Structure formats: structure tokens, C-alpha cells
Amino acid sequence: MVLLKEFKKALLTSLWFVFLTFPIVVIKVDPIERTVFWRWQNAFYMAVGTFSIYLLVKFYQHRKENQPKSSDAGENKLPISSLIHRILLNPVQRNIFIGIVAAISIVFPHIxxxxxxxxxxxxxxxxxxxxxxxxxxxxxxxxxxxxxxxxxxxxxxxxxxxxxxxxxxxxxxxxxxxxxxxxxxxxxxxxxxxxxxxxxxxxxxxxxxxxxxxxxxxxxxxxxxxxxxxxxxxxxxxxxxxxxxxxxxxxxxxxxxxxxxxxxxxxxxxxxxxxxxxxxxxxxxxxxxxxxxxxxxxxxxxxxxxxxxxxxxxxxxxxxxxxxxxxxxxxxxxxxxxxxxxxxxxxxxxxxxxxxxxxxxxxxxxxxxxxxxxxxxxxxxxxxxRPQGLISNIRRTYKFEKKSPPPVR
Amino acid sequence: MDYFIELFFSGLTRGSIYALIALGYTMVYGIIGLINFAHGEIYMIGAFTAFIVATVLSVYGFPLVSIVIISGLAAVVWASSYGYTIEKIAYKPLRHAPRLSPLISAIGMSIFLQNYVLLAQTSDFLPFPTLFPDLEFMEPIAHIIGTTDVIILVTTIVVMVLLTLIIKFTKIGKAMRATAQDRTMATLVGINVNNVISATFIVGSGLAAIGGMLVAAHIGQINFYIGFLAGIKAFTAAVLGGIGSIPGAVLGSFVLGLTESFATGYVSSDYEDVFAFSLLVLILIFKPSGLLGRASNEKV
Structure with missing residues (x-):
């Protein structure tokens, strides 16, 4: 039922966009030769394009809403950015990463x-x-x-x-x-x-x-x-x-x-x-x-x-x-x-x-x-x-760490 | 003396065009506090729609009067639809975002629309069909003021009067003024703020489209890039008059139009745009609240 409603809305949206883009996308005039081209195929592409984009956006929103809230809100959800951050935070991995980048950038012009x-x-x-x-x-x-x-x-x-x-x-x-x-x-x-x-x-x-x-x-x-x-x-x-x-x-x-x-x-x-x-x-x-x-x-x-x-x-x-x-x-x-x-x-x-x-x-x-x-x-x-960008900056936080209790004799 | 009068009238014509565009800026700013950077592009799209419709009709041999009316209506309808859609896509989701977000989104929209028209149409300058033939009774003063200048002035005055009536007396106009004063309060007394914002975008875009069509018919050519400069200058006019204030926008536009006209006439035409930008920078530095605007203090 919900799906059908969304479908109808997507259809209406794509119709609206076909109307909206009609004069600029479909008609092309040549004022000197005084000829008019009707590019109907563009209207079709526009309809299909907006229809699928609308459904994609709805799907994205739907998934975002139904996703269980992760415990730490500051953590990045996109895998690529968290991967890079994890590499950069770990000193050994960071050195390897920097080494690879340096090697690529030195060799690049020779390849x-x-x-x-x-x-x-x-x-x-x-x-x-x-x-x-x-x-x-x-x-x-x-x-x-x-x-x-x-x-x-x-x-x-x-x-x-x-x-x-x-x-x-x-x-x-x-x-x-x-x-x-x-x-x-x-x-x-x-x-x-x-x-x-x-x-x-x-x-x-x-x-x-x-x-x-x-x-x-x-x-x-x-x-x-x-x-x-x-x-x-x-x-x-x-x-x-x-x-x-x-x-x-x-x-x-x-x-x-x-x-x-x-x-x-x-x-x-x-x-x-x-x-x-x-x-x-x-x-x-x-x-x-x-x-x-x-x-x-x-x-x-x-x-x-x-x-x-x-x-x-x-x-x-x-x-x-x-x-x-x-x-x-x-x-x-x-x-x-x-x-x-x-x-x-x-x-x-x-x-x-x-x-x-x-x-x-x-x-x-x-x-x-x-x-x-x-x-x-x-x-x-x-x-x-995604207002924070692809790879958002991690806010530097300072934690009070509990001192480990002295070993009991 | 004739030269002075000629410059004066050309300044008035410029000013009235700026006024038509500046009203859109100032109304939107008054209601949601956003500089609608894509407004210049709406103006360009209005002009382009008028150009396309007018050329199609003239190719199919319609009489001139019907071409003017139909292309004008089409420009207003489509530009308003664009304004409405842009607000829904690019600004509405960001209504509670930090201040810079909607501005960056608006700049993105402006670049997007420019290149959309560039890709769908062409990057060349296109000749705009002659919509307003030179009237015969204007012949004796044609060297001072042309027919299109008169048409632009008259249209602007009529539109301004209509707009004032709408804002003063209709229900939606009253709702707009209420929303501009205090959005939360307006919601409390039962005004649908979303509808009011949409209406503001529609009215502002329609005005810009009229301006776009008049300018294109006056200059006689059109290009996808005309919106950028016109938009910036109209924004200058709106700030000059005090952004958010409707009479201020009109006053500022005429001041800017006359300044530009005299400066290019008596000083140098190479630096026409530099005058406008310098004026903008100077006003913002020395009197950011503009001629008729009220200075507002931010409360913590």
C-alpha cells in the first residue's frame, strides 16, 4: 500500500519535471534559420531520470530512518571515511599508508x-x-x-x-x-x-x-x-x-x-x-x-x-x-x-x-x-x-582516563 | 542637456529592471533570511522561456500581439514553477541548518541551472525576436527615450502597483507580512508558513521573469550567462535600499540604475560593472542596513 503511494508520487514528480523542463530541454529553436526542433526523446529521458532519482532518494531516506541508531553518534557511518580514519589513527598503519602514498607519488611521473x-x-x-x-x-x-x-x-x-x-x-x-x-x-x-x-x-x-x-x-x-x-x-x-x-x-x-x-x-x-x-x-x-x-x-x-x-x-x-x-x-x-x-x-x-x-x-x-x-x-x-563532507573532520576530544588500580599484592 | 536627459531615462530603465529582480531577493530575504543566489538564474530562465516561446510562435506565423502575451505568460508560469521547485529541493530541507548551508546550496543551484541551460540549449548569444516595434508617435523624442524604454517603465509601474495591492490587501499578502515579522508567531495564529514561503518564491520568480523578458527584448540578444551579473546587481540594489524592505528595494534599484548610467556616460564605459561592485562593497562596509532598512541587533 505504502509502496503504491510512493510509486504514484514518483510518477507525479516525474510528470512535474517533464513540464518544468519542457521549453528548455525539448524545444530548440534556430532564430536565424527560423526552424524549430522538437526533441521529444529528451522529455522521455527526463521522465525516467527523475522517476528513478525520486525513488532512490525515498529509498535512502527510508533506510536512514529505519536504521537502528548506532551507540556512538560521533562515529562515521560511511565505511570509506571510517577506514581512512582508522588507518590514520593507528601509528603503524599510518606510516605504511604514508609510505605507499609517497612511493606512488615519486614513481607516478615515471610510469x-x-x-x-x-x-x-x-x-x-x-x-x-x-x-x-x-x-x-x-x-x-x-x-x-x-x-x-x-x-x-x-x-x-x-x-x-x-x-x-x-x-x-x-x-x-x-x-x-x-x-x-x-x-x-x-x-x-x-x-x-x-x-x-x-x-x-x-x-x-x-x-x-x-x-x-x-x-x-x-x-x-x-x-x-x-x-x-x-x-x-x-x-x-x-x-x-x-x-x-x-x-x-x-x-x-x-x-x-x-x-x-x-x-x-x-x-x-x-x-x-x-x-x-x-x-x-x-x-x-x-x-x-x-x-x-x-x-x-x-x-x-x-x-x-x-x-x-x-x-x-x-x-x-x-x-x-x-x-x-x-x-x-x-x-x-x-x-x-x-x-x-x-x-x-x-x-x-x-x-x-x-x-x-x-x-x-x-x-x-x-x-x-x-x-x-x-x-x-x-x-x-x-x-x-551529508553536510559534513565525504571525510569529515574528527573532533579532537580529550578523555579522562581512569588510572589503572595499583596491582594488589 | 539632451545627453543628460537621455542618460537619466536610460538610468530609469535600468533601475526599473533591477527593481523587478531585486524585489524577489528582498521578499525572500525578508521571510526566510536567505540570499537566494539562484534568483539571477530564474531571471535568465524566464528570459529564455520567453525567447523560445516567442521564436516558436513567430516561426508558426502568429500575430505579434498574441506572441507578446503568450510568451510573457509562459515566462512567468515557468519561472514561477522553477522558483517553487528550487525552494522545495534546495532550501526547504535546510531550513534549520546552520546559516551558511542554504547559501552554499543556493550557489550550487545557481551553477547547476546555468549549466543546465548551457547544455540543453547553447552557449552562443541568440538574437531575441523584436517584440515591441517602434511606435510612430514616439518618433520626435526617439533620440532621448526609445519605445522599449517607455514600455519597460510603464510595465514596471503597473507591476509595482499590483504587487503593493497584493501585499497590502490580500490574505496571502497579509500572511507574508506576518511571516516576515515573526515566523513562530505567524504559525501560532494559524498561517501555513510553508505555503507563504512557496507563494513568496512564486511571486518573486514571476517578477524576475517579467524583468528578464523585457531586458531581452530591449537588448535584443540572450545568453545563458546573463543571470549572474543581473542577479548580483539586483542584489546590490536590494542591499542598497535595505534588504527585506520592499520600498527600499525599489528605491535602491533606481539609485543604482541612475548611478551606473551617469557613471558610464560621463566617466568610462569600461568600468561599468566595477562601479556596481564597488558600490556594493562600500554600502556593505559603511551602512549594512541600507537606505530604508532597520539595523537589527543580534540578541544572545
Whole structure:
């Protein structure tokens, strides 16, 4: 009886969606040739698709409701994430795990082609970007939609300094990071007073302003045509051919990822990191505990921006060509999806999120058209079904352990 | 002087379009405190529906008046259906979630809808059919204000008056105002809050669709990406006027439209969007409650 009712509801839902998507999915017009195509098969796919998705969602909800509540609510129910956590918590297994990952990452470019190595380097860049945004969004709870602006600042710092003053990659790497961090503080100062959603819109506006200036101020940034012939990173004056240089960039990225993970991990457990988490949970209570809200937020902004700036320099050096089109709002949205999918505040999660979101569309070429569609859907679905992300952060808890009673003689 | 008047009227036209979109933002924010980031996409979908229906009808040789009426109705109906469905899918399950969750969900919805239209239709700019021919009696002042500008202004005024009447005097309008003031209290006096929220989304989306159709007919071309910029600018207008306040949204839209029009006319047209974004940042920094909004203090 219940099943029949659900079936009827699913049917009605799919009919509603067929109606909803009718003009845009079924009809395609060519206003110049003045012809109309009726793509009826699309309506059919839409009906079947929504029907099955509806039943799937209902099934998921049904199972979730009927599942007996597990005794410890903090434990993760998804097997994959609990497996990773179990490995990371056990020192021996963790060392083996890290060893395997290190071995794979060292051997990777020697097994696969240059193209694959390039793709992997891009994915690693997004890992660092994700970790940078994770400081701002995941730890401090400040939704930053203009993160790509700092990335752009880093990339343009390197290309412009190189163009005008001939400065090399290693000189500009810290300059780019620091300049981006300065921009982070500049943006941070005025928006400190704003609440969450207003903050998101202001950062979005800031990101767009930076992009529009880069696009229109031709004398400064060479406008939409961009800057080309940016030198690749060097190594004590050695000259590489293209293949070696790809390899070199890949290893540089690996080192950068390791350094970032190390620093972010240490930050998380530091006084500052705990202040961020407190700020995210409750601003007023946090202030009442004597945490300087202004300083804590500014440091979060500038540290997040610093990593974006560093990756920006790497990006300019890797692609040897940049233009404002690389720094649109969609880029910010991709980085945000990485953080949200992986799990806000979780380092392992962000690494996995970046690898999944950047590598999957690369290898499933057929799906690459649907990439942005999927990113949008991921953001919505994650918020509804799994707000803590794929691999959620385990909250550090401290237990008072009873001392074992002294052995009785 | 003519140039000044021309800029003035073009600012009014811009302002009235922003007003149609900004009302959706401000009404939704007033009721559930959410920035409906996907609102710009609703506007785009309204414009696209109008474009598709109008082109189909003109290919099959319908008279112009019926094309305008039918495509306008279709735009409103479909955009409202989208608004209703989006609220049910993306926002309703998150009503008691932390503040950032519905916003992230809304951003996801916005990206999803953009790419849905991109994949189902095309990424090219498409020419929008001419819906409003130049009227003859407008000829002497055509260099100052065009026919479509007049049509946009008149339509906006009519729609605003209708909206005010709905909100002031009908039962659903009163329920909306009650819910905006205090949702729990509204539930206690027997208002079905879920229905009120749905109604708000439907009305807001319908207004955005009218705006979308008018703009597309005015500019003469359409693309899947038009919603993003229009949405951000209308949001700026809503914040400028004080988000949550309906007269504020209208006032803010006209201020923003005139500012943009004069700034592009007298300063530089390259930085048109920079003006709008800078205005948004400046308002939020110095007067986050807007021109007509009330500052609210968070109580613990």
C-alpha cells in the first residue's frame, strides 16, 4: 500500500519535471534559420531520470530512518571515511599508508606519460588551493567566494615582475604569497563586521572587481590578451627541456603539498587554530572567552590568501601564459566545491576532494561537459544529505582516563 | 542637456529592471533570511522561456500581439514553477541548518541551472525576436527615450502597483507580512508558513521573469550567462535600499540604475560593472542596513 503511494508520487514528480523542463530541454529553436526542433526523446529521458532519482532518494531516506541508531553518534557511518580514519589513527598503519602514498607519488611521473603528469600537477595545485580555502571556510567559518582573486594576485605578481624586472621564479614565490596575504588583510579589514552571508557577497564582489580591473586596465596587465612567455621554474641556473621541466614542476608541487599539509595540520592544533574553530562555532561566546575576533579573522584571511598567492605563482610558471579568463567566479566555485565535498575543516577530506573533482572529469572525457553541472549538483546534494563532507573532520576530544588500580599484592 | 536627459531615462530603465529582480531577493530575504543566489538564474530562465516561446510562435506565423502575451505568460508560469521547485529541493530541507548551508546550496543551484541551460540549449548569444516595434508617435523624442524604454517603465509601474495591492490587501499578502515579522508567531495564529514561503518564491520568480523578458527584448540578444551579473546587481540594489524592505528595494534599484548610467556616460564605459561592485562593497562596509532598512541587533 505504502509502496503504491510512493510509486504514484514518483510518477507525479516525474510528470512535474517533464513540464518544468519542457521549453528548455525539448524545444530548440534556430532564430536565424527560423526552424524549430522538437526533441521529444529528451522529455522521455527526463521522465525516467527523475522517476528513478525520486525513488532512490525515498529509498535512502527510508533506510536512514529505519536504521537502528548506532551507540556512538560521533562515529562515521560511511565505511570509506571510517577506514581512512582508522588507518590514520593507528601509528603503524599510518606510516605504511604514508609510505605507499609517497612511493606512488615519486614513481607516478615515471610510469605515466608527460600529459598525465601535467594533469596530476594541476590536481595538486587544487589540493593546495583547497587547503588554503579550508583555513578560511572550513576552520574559521568565513565563506569566501572571491578566493580566486588572491590566486590571480599571485599569478600576475610573477608574470608582471618577470616581464618588467626580470625577477626569477624563486624570488617571486615568497613575494607573490606575501602580496596576496596583504590583499587578504586589505579585504579583511573592512569586512570584519559583516555577518556570514553578507561577507560571502562582498568577497564575491571583491573577486569580480579584481578580475574586471585586470581585464580593462590594459596598460597594467595587458588586458584580456594576457601575458605569455612566462619562464618555467629554474633550478640553480640549470636548463631543462620541456619533459624535464614538467617533471620538475611536478616534484615542486609534491613538496609544496607536503609543506602545506604539515603547516595546516600544525596550525589546526595550535592556539590560533582552536580560536578559529571557536569563532566558527559561536562568535559571541568566542569573544566572551577573550579571543581577539579581529586579529583571528584577519590572520585566517591572510593565511588563506598566502597559499592562493603561492599557487598563483606556480600556476603562472607552469602554464607560461595567463589571462583574466583563468580567474572567473567559477574557479572560486570549483575550489569551494572541493572544500565542501571533502569535508569542511578536514585535511584528508580536502586532498581527496581535490583529487576526485579534478581528476575524474579529466579521465571521464565523455562527462567533462557535465563537469560544472555536477559541481553545482554536488554543492546542493552535499548540503542536504551529508553536510559534513565525504571525510569529515574528527573532533579532537580529550578523555579522562581512569588510572589503572595499583596491582594488589 | 539632451545627453543628460537621455542618460537619466536610460538610468530609469535600468533601475526599473533591477527593481523587478531585486524585489524577489528582498521578499525572500525578508521571510526566510536567505540570499537566494539562484534568483539571477530564474531571471535568465524566464528570459529564455520567453525567447523560445516567442521564436516558436513567430516561426508558426502568429500575430505579434498574441506572441507578446503568450510568451510573457509562459515566462512567468515557468519561472514561477522553477522558483517553487528550487525552494522545495534546495532550501526547504535546510531550513534549520546552520546559516551558511542554504547559501552554499543556493550557489550550487545557481551553477547547476546555468549549466543546465548551457547544455540543453547553447552557449552562443541568440538574437531575441523584436517584440515591441517602434511606435510612430514616439518618433520626435526617439533620440532621448526609445519605445522599449517607455514600455519597460510603464510595465514596471503597473507591476509595482499590483504587487503593493497584493501585499497590502490580500490574505496571502497579509500572511507574508506576518511571516516576515515573526515566523513562530505567524504559525501560532494559524498561517501555513510553508505555503507563504512557496507563494513568496512564486511571486518573486514571476517578477524576475517579467524583468528578464523585457531586458531581452530591449537588448535584443540572450545568453545563458546573463543571470549572474543581473542577479548580483539586483542584489546590490536590494542591499542598497535595505534588504527585506520592499520600498527600499525599489528605491535602491533606481539609485543604482541612475548611478551606473551617469557613471558610464560621463566617466568610462569600461568600468561599468566595477562601479556596481564597488558600490556594493562600500554600502556593505559603511551602512549594512541600507537606505530604508532597520539595523537589527543580534540578541544572545
Amino acid at each position: 605515466f606519460s608527460t600529459y598525465q603528469t601535467n594533469v596530476m600537477t594541476t590536481a595538486l595545485m587544487y589540493v593546495v588551493l583547497g587547503l588554503g580555502l579550508n583555513i578560511v571556510v572550513g576552520l574559521a567559518g568565513l565563506l569566501d567566494l572571491g578566493f580566486v582573486a588572491f590566486y590571480a594576485v599571485g599569478a600576475y605578481t610573477y608574470s608582471l615582475l618577470n616581464l618588467h624586472f626580470g625577477l626569477g621564479f624563486w624570488t617571486v614565490l615568497p613575494i607573490g604569497g606575501l602580496l596576496a596575504a596583504t590583499f587578504g588583510i586589505l579585504l579583511g579589514f573592512p569586512v570584519l563586521r559583516l555577518r556570514g552571508d553578507y561577507l560571502a557577497i562582498v568577497t564575491l564582489g571583491f573577486g569580480e572587481i579584481i578580475r574586471l580591473i585586470l581585464e580593462n586596465w590594459g596598460k597594467f596587465s595587458k588586458g584580456p590578451s594576457g601575458i605569455s612567455n612566462i619562464p618555467r621554474p629554474g633550478f640553480f641556473g640549470m636548463h631543462f627541456n620541456l619533459e624535464q621541466s614538467v617533471l620538475y614542476t611536478y616534484y615542486l608541487m609534491i613538496i609544496l603539498v607536503i609543506v602545506t599539509i604539515f603547516i595546516v595540520n600544525r596550525l589546526q592544533d595550535s592556539r590560533l587554530g582552536r580560536a578559529w574553530i571557536a569563532l566558527r562555532e559561536d562568535e559571541i561566546a568566542c569573544q566572551a572567552m577573550g579571543i581577539d575576533k579581529r586579529k583571528t579573522k584577519l590572520v585566517a584571511f591572510s593565511l588563506g590568501a598566502f597559499w592562493a598567492g603561492i599557487v598563483g605563482v606556480m600556476f603562472a610558471a607552469k602554464t607560461t601564459f595567463i589571462n583574466p579568463a583563468s580567474f572567473t567566479f567559477l574557479e572560486s566555485a570549483i575550489i569551494l566545491s572541493i572544500v565542501v565535498l571533502g569535508g569542511m575543516g578536514s585535511i584528508v577530506g580536502v586532498v581527496f576532494g581535490a583529487l576526485i573533482l579534478i581528476l575524474l572529469p579529466e579521465y571521464l572525457r565523455a562527462l567533462s561537459e557535465y563537469r560544472m553541472l555536477a559541481f553545482g549538483a554536488i554543492l546542493v546534494c552535499m548540503m542536504i544529505f
